[in-house]
Amino acid sequence: MSYQCPVCGFPGLFEPARSPQTGAGSYEICPSCGFEFGVSDDDLGRTYEEWRTEWIDRGMPWSSNGRLQPPDWKPELQVAPLI
Secondary structure, three states, rough: OEOOOOOOOOOEEOOOOOOOOOOOOOOEOOOOOOOEEOOOOOOOOOOHHHHHHHHHHOOOOOOOOOOOOOOOHHHHHHHOOOO
């Protein structure tokens, strides 16, 4: 099972961004936009909307160095329902 990033809409997170039981961040880093749940938001105070806007303004680059960008990756389509 995979989960969707609430920041950029990427459908390949390994776990929910926030725990359904406790609301705590997963500490997973979205390979698409680079948001780290529990750090970017809780520790750094960044909102999903702020991060999304900055990521879009940077041209929606693939963020991960350790996970290959999917060959059919279309960031403009995955983020469209969130904006």
